[in-house]
Each structure stands twice: as C-alpha cells, then as structure tokens.
Amino acid sequence: xxxxxxxxxxxxxxxxxxxxxxxxxxxxxxxxxxxxxxxxxxxxxxxxxxxxxxxxxxxxxxxxxxxxxxxxxxxxxxxxxxxxxxxxxxxxxxxxxxxxxxxxxxxxxxxxxxxxxxxxxxxxxxxxxxxxxxxxxxxxxxxxxxxxxxxxxxxxxxxxxxxxxxxxxxxxxxxxxxxxxxxxxxxxxxxxxxxxxxxxxxxxxxxxxxxxxxxxxxxxxxxxxxxxxxxxxxxxxxxxxxxxxxxxxxxxxxxxxxxxxxxxxxxxxxxxxxxxxxxx
Amino acid sequence: xxxxxxxxxxxxxxxxxxxxxxxxxxxxxxxxxxxxxxxxxxxxxxxxxxxxxxxxxxxxxxxxxxxxxxxxxxxxxxxxxxxxxxxxxxxxxxxxxxxxxxxxxxxxxxxxxxxxxxxxxxxxxxxxxxxxxxxxxxxxxxxxxxxxxxxxxxxxxxxxxxxxxxxxxxxxxxxxxxxxxxxxxxxxxxxxxxxxxxxxxxxxxxxxxxxxxxxxxxxxxxxxxxxxxxxxxxxxxxxxxxxxxxxxxxxxxxxxxxxxxxxxxxxxxxxxxxxxxxxxxxxxxxxxxxxxxxxxxxxxxxxxxxxxxxxxxxxxxxxxxxxxxxxxxxxxxxxxxxxxxxxxxxxxxxxxxxxxxxxxxxxxxxxxxxxxxxxxxxxxxxxxxxxxxxxxxxxxxxxxxxxxxxxxxxxxxxxxxxxxxxxxxxxxxxxxxxxxxxxxxxxxxxxxxxxxxxxxxxxxxxxxxxxxxxxxxxxxxxxxxxxxxxxxxxxxxxxxxxxxxxxxxxxxxxxxxxxxxxxxxxxxxxxxxxxxxxxxxxxxxxxxxxxxxxxxxxxxxxxxxxxxxxxxxxxxxxxxxxxxxxxxxxxxxxxxxxxxxxxxxxxxxxxxxxxxxxxxxxxxxxxxxxxxxxxxxxxxxxxxxxxxxxxxxxxxxxxxxxxxxxxxx
Numbered sequence: 001x002x003x004x005x006x007x008x009x010x011x012x013x014x015x016x017x018x019x020x021x022x023x024x025x026x027x028x029x030x031x032x033x034x035x036x037x038x039x040x041x042x043x044x045x046x047x048x049x050x051x052x053x054x055x056x057x058x059x060x061x062x063x064x065x066x067x068x069x070x071x072x073x074x075x076x077x078x079x080x081x082x083x084x085x086x087x088x089x090x091x092x093x094x095x096x097x098x099x100x101x102x103x104x105x106x107x108x109x110x111x112x113x114x115x116x117x118x119x120x121x122x123x124x125x126x127x128x129x130x131x132x133x134x135x136x137x138x139x140x141x142x143x144x145x146x147x148x149x150x151x152x153x154x155x156x157x158x159x160x161x162x163x164x165x166x167x168x169x170x171x172x173x174x175x176x177x178x179x180x181x182x183x184x185x186x187x188x189x190x191x192x193x194x195x196x197x198x199x200x201x202x203x204x205x206x207x208x209x210x211x212x213x214x215x216x217x218x219x220x221x222x223x224x225x226x227x228x229x230x231x232x233x234x235x236x237x238x239x240x241x242x243x244x245x246x247x248x249x250x251x252x253x254x255x256x257x258x259x260x261x262x263x264x265x266x267x268x269x270x271x272x273x274x275x276x277x278x279x280x
Numbered sequence: 281x282x283x284x285x286x287x288x289x290x291x292x293x294x295x296x297x298x299x300x301x302x303x304x305x306x307x308x309x310x311x312x313x314x315x316x317x318x319x320x321x322x323x324x325x326x327x328x329x330x331x332x333x334x335x336x337x338x339x340x341x342x343x344x345x346x347x348x349x350x351x352x353x354x355x356x357x358x359x360x361x362x363x364x365x366x367x368x369x370x371x372x373x374x375x376x377x378x379x380x381x382x383x384x385x386x387x388x389x390x391x392x393x394x395x396x397x398x399x400x401x402x403x404x405x406x407x408x409x410x411x412x413x414x415x416x417x418x419x420x421x422x423x424x425x426x427x428x429x430x431x432x433x434x435x436x437x438x439x440x441x442x443x444x445x446x447x448x449x450x451x452x453x454x455x456x457x458x459x460x461x462x463x464x465x466x467x468x469x470x471x472x473x474x475x476x477x478x479x480x481x482x483x484x485x486x487x488x489x490x491x492x493x494x495x496x497x498x499x500x501x502x503x504x505x506x507x508x509x510x511x512x513x514x515x516x517x518x519x520x521x522x523x524x525x526x527x528x529x530x531x532x533x534x535x536x537x538x539x540x541x542x543x544x545x546x547x548x549x550x551x552x553x554x555x556x557x558x559x560x561x562x563x564x565x566x567x568x569x570x571x572x573x574x575x576x577x578x579x580x581x582x583x584x585x586x587x588x589x590x591x592x593x594x595x596x597x598x599x600x601x602x603x604x605x606x607x608x609x610x611x612x613x614x615x616x617x618x619x620x621x622x623x624x625x626x627x628x629x630x631x632x633x634x635x636x637x638x639x640x641x642x643x644x645x646x647x648x649x650x651x652x653x654x655x656x657x658x659x660x661x662x663x664x665x666x667x668x669x670x671x672x673x674x675x676x677x678x679x680x681x682x683x684x685x686x687x688x689x690x691x692x693x694x695x696x697x698x699x700x701x702x703x704x705x706x707x708x709x710x711x712x713x714x715x716x717x718x719x720x721x722x723x724x725x726x727x728x729x730x731x732x733x734x735x736x737x738x739x740x741x742x743x744x745x746x747x748x749x750x751x752x753x754x755x756x757x758x759x760x761x762x763x764x765x766x767x768x769x770x771x772x773x774x775x776x777x778x779x780x781x782x783x784x785x786x787x788x789x790x791x792x793x794x795x796x797x798x799x800x801x802x803x804x805x806x807x808x809x810x811x812x813x814x815x816x817x818x819x820x821x822x823x824x825x826x827x828x829x830x831x832x833x834x835x836x837x838x839x840x841x842x843x844x845x846x847x848x849x850x851x852x853x854x855x856x857x858x859x860x861x862x863x864x865x866x867x868x869x870x871x872x873x874x875x876x877x878x879x880x881x882x883x884x885x886x887x888x889x890x891x892x893x894x895x896x897x898x899x900x901x902x903x904x905x906x907x908x909x910x911x912x913x914x915x916x917x918x919x920x921x922x923x924x925x926x927x928x929x930x931x932x933x934x935x936x937x938x939x940x941x942x943x944x945x
Contacts, residue, residue: 061774087776099771101764112764115757116777160771167775 295529304480320503389857621840646813648795670795829875
C-alpha cells in the first residue's frame with residue numbers, strides 16, 4: 001500500500017467530489033457541491049462559519065455519509081468505503097476540533113500513526129520509522145516528549161499534520177491547519193505546504209487566514225450555505241462580488257460572525273465580472 | 281381462544297408497564313445523553329417505598345402513590361441531575377456507564393440494607409374488581425395500567441410538542457450548547473427530564489410489582505425489558521418505544537405457553553427480553569464516529585520493567601509466607617481474591633486501556649470455569665482451552681455489534697450475561713439447575729498441586745505473570761494503539777486503523793483472561809456452580825475496579841482483594857454496596873481510581889522519606905509506610921509508584937488533566 005509509487009503528475013485529478021448533498025434533518029449542510037482536487041496542487045476551501053466545509057471533509061473521509069452524490073478518490077468510487085480503507089488508499093486528514101491522542105506524547109502520536117500504517121506486518125517486524133524526522137520537518141521536535149493534550153493549539157495542529165504524514169498520504173485534507181499559529185509560524189507552514197505539494201501530494205485546505213490561502217493556494221472554492229458560490233485561482237476569488245458578500249455581509253442576511261475572517265486586505269470591488277464555475 | 285385472549289391481555293398489560301418505564305429511559309437519554317442503567321433499580325427502590333407507605337405505614341394508596349411519584353421520585357431525579365449526572369453526557373460512554381452502574385448498585389445496596397428479606401406483598405389496585413370480556417377476565421389493575429400508559433404517551437406528547445420547556449427538551453436532543461446560545465437552559469431541561477424519568481421508572485415498577493413480586497433483583501432486571509423497548513426506538517423515538525414495549529410484553533406472555541417446554545428451548549421464555557435486546561442491538565444501523573470530543577486521560581504511570589518484576593516477586597514472597605501460616609479457610613479467601621484480581625486485570629485491558637465497558641466479565645469467568653470442569657484436563661492444556669473458549673465466546677458477543685460503539689457493546693454484554701444466567705449456565709449440559717460440577721486441582725508439567733497453599737501460590741503467580749504480560753503489551757505497539765483508540769476513534773479511523781477487528785480482538789483477549797481466572801477458580805474450589813458467576817456480580821466488580829483504579833495492575837490487585845472482602849461480609853453487604861456506589865459516582869470520571877493517589881503518596885514519600893530511609897535501609901524504600909498494604913495483593917501497588925521517568929520533566933507526575941485547554945473552544 002505504498003502511495004509514492006502511484007505516479008501521478010501535477011494536475012492529475014486525485015479527488016473528485018461530485019454533486020454531494022448532505023442533509024441533517026431539514027437542514028442542508030452541503031448543497032450539490034462539486035469540485036476536484038489534483039495532485040501537486042493546493043486547493044483552498046473557504047467560506048463563512050457553518051458553510052459546510054468541515055462537513056465536506058467528513059464526507060470525503062467517510063466519517064459522514066452523504067445524502068446523495070459521489071466521492072471518487074484515485075479513480076475509484078469510495079462513497080461507501082469505510083473510513084479506514086480510504087485512509088489506506090492514501091487519504092489523510094487533520095481536524096478542526098483537534099483529535100490528537102491526548103494521553104500519548106507527541107512522538108507516540110506519530111509512532112501510532114506509523115504503526116497503523118505498517119499494519120499487521122508491523123507487529124511482527126517493526127519498521128524503522130523516522131518519527132523524529134517527521135517531527136523535525138513540521139517543526140515540533142522540541143515537543144516530542146510532551147503529552148499531546150498539553151501542547152499549544154498551533155503545535156497540536158502541526159502534530160496532526162505530522163501524524164498524517166506518517167502514513168505517507170497522497171491527499172492531505174487540512175481543516176484550519178494554521179489557526180493558533182503566529183505570523184512567522186504561518187509563513188513557515190505555508191512553505192511546508194508548498195514543499196508537500198511539490199512532492200506530488202494533493203492538498204485540500206479549509207482555512208480562515210486569507211493571507212495564507214491567497215499566497216499558497218492554486219485553486220480556491222468558496223462555500224456559502226453549503227453551495228459552492230465561486231471557484232478559481234486566488235486572483236479571481238479575491239475580486240468576486242459573491243465572495244465579498246458572503247464574507248463581509250453586504251447583504252441584510254445575518255452577520256456570519258465575520259470577526260474570524262481576515263479579508264481586510266481585499267481591495268474595494270468595482271467589477272461585477274461573473275466567474276464561471278470551474279468543472280474538470 | 282379465550283386463553284389466547286387472556287394471554288394477549290396480560291401481554292398488553294405488561295407491555296404497557298414496560299412502555300411507561302421505557303419512555304422514562306428514552307426521555308432521560310435523549311435530553312441528557314446519559315443512558316441510565318439504573319433505571320430499573322430506581323423503579324425497584326420506589327416500589328419498596330410504595331410498599332412502605334401503603335402497607336407498612338398504612339397510608340391510603342392514592343396518597344402513597346402521590347408521595348412516591350410526585351414527591352420522592354422527582355426529588356431523586358433532581359438530586360441526580362444536579363449532583364451526579366451533571367456534564368456526564370459529554371463524558372466518554374465508559375464514564376457515564378460506570379456512574380449509572382454505580383447508581384444501580386447503590387439502589388440495590390439501599391434496598392438490601394433498609395428492607396431486610398421478609399415476605400412482602402403488594403396487592404394490585406382494586407384487587408376485587410374485574411371485568412369480563414366474554415370468557416376472559418380483565419382485572420381493574422390491568423385496565424388501569426393500560427390506561428396509565430396511554431396517559432403517559434399523551435402527556436409526553438403534549439409536554440414535548442405543546443409546551444415551551446418541551447420544545448427546549450427537543451432542542452437539547454440535538455445540541456445543548458446551541459440551546460444555551462439561544463437562551464434555553466439545558467440544566468433545567470436535564471433536571472426536568474431526570475425528574476420525569478425517575479417518576480416513570482417508579483410508576484412502571486409499582487404497576488408491575490403485584491405481578492413480579494417485591495424482589496430486589498427481579499425488579500431491577502425488569503429494566504432489560506425497558507432497554508429492549510427503548511432500543512427498538514433507537515433510544516430516540518417514543519412511538520417506536522411504545523411499540524417495542526407492547527411487542528415485548530406480548531412475546532413474553534406468549535412464550536411460556538406456545539413454546540415447547542423441553543430442553544434448552546424450554547428456558548427461552550426466561551430470556552425473551554434479553555434475546556429481544558440482543559437482536560435489536562445487532563440490527564442497529566452502523567454507528568457514526570463522533571468527532572470533536574477529545575478525552576485525554578491521564579493514565580496511571582507505567583512502571584519500569586525491573587520495578588514491576590521486583591514488586592511482582594515481592595507479592596509472591598508475601599503470598600508464600602502467607603500460605604505457610606494462614607488457615608485453610610483464609611487461604612481459600614486469598615485464592616478467591618486472586619481470582620477476582622485476575623478478572624479485574626481483564627478489565628484493566630478492556631476498560632482501563634481500551635475504554636470499553638463490559639458487564640459480563642463474571643459470565644466469561646463462568647464459561648472458563650465450566651470448560652475447565654467439563655473438560656476434566658486439570659493441567660495447563662485444560663486451563664488454556666478454558667481461556668480460549670471464553671475468548672471465543674467473548675468474540676461472539678462482540679462480533680455482531682462490531683459496527684457499534686461503547687454503549688451498545690456494553691448493553692449487548694448485559695443481554696448476553698442475562699441469557700447465560702437464566703438459560704445456559706442452568707442447563708443440564710452445563711452446571712445444571714442449582715447444580716455444581718466437580719473440578720480437580722491444576723497440575724503443572726506433571727506436578728500436581730494438591731495443597732491449597734501451593735495452589736494459592738500458583739494463582740498469585742498467574743496474577744503476577746498476567747500483570748507483567750499486560751504491562752508489556754501496554755508498552756508496545758498494541759498498547760499505544762489501544763490508548764489512541766480510546767482517545768480518538770475518529771483519528772484512528774482516518775489514519776487507517778480497522779477498529780472493528782481490533783475491538784473484537786480486545787474483547788476476546790479480555791474475556792480469555794477472565795476465563796482463565798474462572799478455570800483457576802474451579803480448581804481452587806474443586807466444585808463450582810452457576811451461582812458464583814451470576815450476572816449481577818459483574819457490576820460490583822466493574823465498580824470496584826474503577827474505584828480502585830482500572831488503569832493499573834495495582835488497582836486490579838487492590839480491587840480483587842476488595843471484592844473478596846465485600847463478599848465476605850454478607851451482613852453489611854447493603855452498606856458496602858452503597859459505599860462502592862458512592863465511590864464510583866465520585867471517582868467515575870477518573871478511572872485511575874484510588875491507585876493513582878497511592879502512587880502519588882508513594883512518590884511523595886519517596887521524595888521526602890526515600891533518601892533518609894535509603895541511607896539507613898538500602899532494600900525496599902518506604903515499604904511499610906503505605907496504607908492499605910494490610911492485604912497481600914496490594915503490595916504490587918508499589919510497582920507503579922516511581923515512574924516519573926516516563927513523564928515529562930517539568931510537570932508533576934500523573935497530574936490529572938481535565939479536558940485539555942486547546943479543546944475548550
């Protein structure tokens with residue numbers, strides 16, 4: 001189950017979300033959402049709180065069954081595939097509400113991930129894991145001996161990333177990975193993301209830090225009330241009026257708690273150019 | 281035909297009473313996320329109170345009813361909501377299960393303490409009155425019960441749909457936090473639902489008590505009917521719960537009449553509710569992994585291996601010395617304590633490391649004992665087979681529910697234990713009805729251990745070996761995965777772990793350990809019967825394990841000894857049950873139990889007195905300073921005291937940490 005050998009060129013579709021609908025009772029959390037995430041590409045998924053971003057991730061990873069729609073991963077329909085088998089196929093994710101193994105140390109967290117990845121064989125013949133190398137790479141080696149429930153949020157998010165990387169996934173789904181990090185940490189994190197993408201991994205990122213999103217993402221999809229209202233490269237998204245409206249609340253709709261959103265650097269918008277929804 | 285009608289009416293009557301009790305259970309669960317295992321036990325206690333008021337004190341029946349259902353029951357509910365169950369819904373399932381099992385055992389303790397065994401009868405309402413329906417008689421009591429269930433259904437419907445607080449209750453089902461944001465009061469909702477829930481448990485109990493009889497255990501276990509009915513409604517739907525209750529009432533009423541009465545099938549009618557429960561659970565849809573709840577638990581620190589070896593050896597020396605001096609009767613008690621301690625070790629694996637709750641550990645021990653006795657191979661091979669058979673049975677219990685999560689797994693063990701109790705253990709091919717089976721003492725590698733003292737030593741050696749093996753597992757790959765699974769199943773899933781099989785394996789291993797204890801016990805006693813492995817015994821076992829520390833082998837050693845002492849004082853059992861229950865309720869949220877305080881004391885002593893003592897006495901530091909080391913097994917406690925090395929420097933060892941700061945968003 002090595003994912004490295006499955007040769008995918010940059011831009012080849014890795015994940016296809018096709019017409020996904022998720023309803024909770026009468027509430028539609030995701031409404032006919034479709035997008036593609038490609039290998040070697042960083043895809044941003046942005047939108048106000050409650051727009052359905054995390055629900056999308058849950059559907060993609062299999063923690064939530066969609067009401068309708070299809071998820072294709074590496075060419076295969078995985079809509080009904082259990083969570084763990086999708087992971088084995090090369091899907092890794094981090095969580096918005098942290099899911100670190102709180103009673104284990106940071107190093108043990110990554111070791112467990114490695115053990116799980118090694119599977120039954122690993123029990124017999126423990127593989128040499130470069131756990132410390134991974135911790136080094138994401139920049140949390142100093143915390144290796146700390147219990148995971150005692151480290152700062154930003155560090156815990158990096159831990160979740162390191163844990164993910166222990167399974168060498170082809171697709172990384174990162175749910176608000178930079179929240180809790182300061183500016184210099186975020187810059188370093190952005191560089192790390194670019195490196196990971198350069199290795200050929202596909203990255204889908206839910207993120208509220210617009211500076212980060214605009215600087216690292218190749219492609220952005222904007223979700224609002226479960227619907228994708230705009231898709232395109234950062235330069236297009238930045239000027240999209242629908243996006244402005246969703247984020248800054250220039251309508252009489254309820255203010256979507258915009259204190260989290262840092263769209264402050266957005267230039268005032270004059271254009272009303274309609275962005276075509278990207279489909280691949 | 282008229283007899284069929286009579287059974288139908290009886291079935292509807294019992295179904296109506298089950299429905300009343302079950303709707304209380306559903307109401308409490310949906311609004312607070314706490315599955316009240318003790319629901320039936322409260323019904324039992326309230327039935328006793330009803331008897332007390334109406335028969336013993338001679339109050340009018342209506343007044344007794346009002347007092348019990350509208351004063352005492354709501355007061356109990358209020359107390360639980362305020363002081364016991366607060367925040368329990370957000371705790372891991374294992375915690376809320378342990379706390380409510382604590383309530384159950386506490387209720388039983390209360391009833392046995394206050395109401396000493398004597399013949400008590402509670403007459404049905406209007407015992408003289410009945411109506412005839414063709415050739416069939418319907419008693420007034422039956423009519424009242426059915427009417428009461430309709431009244432409860434209508435009342436709940438109106439409450440939930442037509443009142444403000446009812447709307448808040450329904451809202452709190454979905455998201456109590458959100459309810460708070462919108463100005464609702466989840467606490468008030470929880471309190472009200474506990475008050476109504478307990479009251480309905482009482483009404484159900486009182487309506488059934490004239491049929492079932494005022495018996496502590498059978499009234500408590502009536503709750504299985506309520507569980508089963510509630511499960512049909514997936515713990516959510518009240519209409520389905522009513523339907524389930526009625527169906528179950530009818531099934532239980534028809535089963536003894538229309539099923540053949542011979543052989544194993546003949547005893548099926550005893551277990552209709554438990555079977556119903558088991559089947560409904562198995563048919564439950566796939567559970568979705570919950571995310572966004574981190575439960576970092578500070579486990580008892582792991583001892584270093586030399587330390588563990590040292591204390592294991594010390595325990596063995598102690599038991600060896602004890603075997604030389606103690607009387608035969610006392611030796612048997614020590615052996616029993618060792619049995620319980622090994623069963624508790626199985627809980628350390630399952631609950632302490634794995635975070636799952638089993639309510640059937642004694643049943644698995646019984647399977648082991650039965651196999652050992654039946655196999656008649658009193659050697660290591662026979663013991664191994666006993667453990668394997670128990671492990672297989674454990675896997676069989678876990679297998680059908682491997683798609684489901686904690687609560688359902690625990691309830692299926694409960695159903696399984698009830699079935700074993702009433703059906704299989706009593707069967708002719710097993711222990712027989714009230715029967716016992718002879719068993720021989722173990723021989724190891726051709727060396728027969730006939731003396732009790734030698735046998736007890738061997739049992740202690742088994743405990744030490746298994747504890748050691750457990751510590752090794754905990755240190756290794758599997759141990760880390762177990763902890764990871766306990767802390768975040770969702771993360772394990774997204775990392776690629778197939779938790780279903782892991783869980784079955786865990787369950788089987790734990791059942792196997794209990795089975796081995798059962799086999800050893802059979803050899804110790806040389807004669808075993810079903811009574812020793814009754815379902816109910818597993819509950820105090822679980823509680824004691826948690827109170828004394830289910831995350832450490834020391835806790836198991838202490839717990840085993842404690843359980844032995846508990847059963848050694850039958851006169852004070854009620855009081856002791858209450859004590860354990862209180863302990864479980866208080867300590868339930870910290871599964872490290874008392875053991876961790878011992879470890880801390882040990883650390884403290886070592887820090888303070890260690891250097892002084894070491895300079896004078898270079899052997900074991902501060903050995904006799906420990907409290908609670910008056911019993912043999914507690915010696916092991918020390919093997920986990922001084923493990924500061926595994927804890928990060930700069931933080932005190934084993935500092936309990938509630939929900940980590942970064943989760944408290």
